[in-house]
Amino acid sequence: MGYSVGQVAAFAGVTVRTLHHYDEIGLLRPGGRSHAGHRRYDDTDLDRLQQILFYRELGFPLDEVAALLDDPDADPAAHLRRQHELLSARIGKLQEMAAAVERAMEARKMGINLTPEERFEVFGEHDPEQYADEVRERWGSTEAYAQSQARTATYTKEDWLRIQAEQEEWNGRIAAALGAGEPADGERAMDLAEEHRRTISRLYYECGYDIHTGLASMYVADPRFTAYYEQIAPGLAQYLHDAIMANALRHV
DSSP states (O other): OOEEHHHHHHHHTOOHHHHHHHHHTTSSOOSEEOTTSOEEEOHHHHHHHHHHHHHHHTTOOHHHHHHHHTOTTOOHHHHHHHHHHHHHHHHHHHHHHHHHHHHHHHHHHHTOOOOHHHHHHHHTTOOTTTTHHHHHHHHTTSHHHHHHHHHHTTOOHHHHHHHHHHHHHHHHHHHHHHHTTOOTTSHHHHHHHHHHHHHHHHHTSOOOHHHHHHHHHHHHHSHHHHHHHHHHSTTHHHHHHHHHHHHHHHHO
16 A cells, blocks of 8 residues: 655655655655555655655755756665765765864854864964864863963964974974984084974973973974974974973073
8 A cells, every 4th residue: 555645744844745756746745545546655666755854954955866866877876885975975974063163163162263264374284273173182180271371362374374384484494403414412503402492481381391391202202293394304303302301401
């Protein structure tokens, strides 16, 4: 006997009116009728409805859905492959959107008060809050963390662009010192290390020599920090570590 229009509507989570409309435009005609002339849907109809609803969920207009389903050259396996490709692309897009929302939430918590457009303009694809939870867990109870949050909360887009430009300029100078063969415990490298420490103190939190040497150890122990400096210049992570250590000894 098949299924009534009401049963199918309940199965699929659509309205009876929707099923009537699909019948009227020839998109989903029920396979049979009851003795009283009521629509009756069979399993083949339900399979077609499932495909219709899938394409509709992805935003396809009804005429395109009809063209896809009525393509004489497409077999059921082809439809499944196409649906898998479309669904995978949709999942990827949704994951990107979810990640963007998470970054926005973390930025709010960390005090980076920029609009999404401003954050993209300043940081590009780099996520400044990628390790926010880890930072909060490790240093959230410290005075340095509180200072950093308070200061960054006041920074505008222009401030972040200036900070980024300063960082890139300093990166270029320390990479040049490494490339020129300047020893890590030489005056030039140690002066750059001292500038690095003072910049942190000026922009984020009071960075004493004990904190600075702790950062230096992290630059070579944590592969994420190492990778950041290595992409600037091979060997730079170790070079900066050694320069910071030498500078700290110079000032103790």
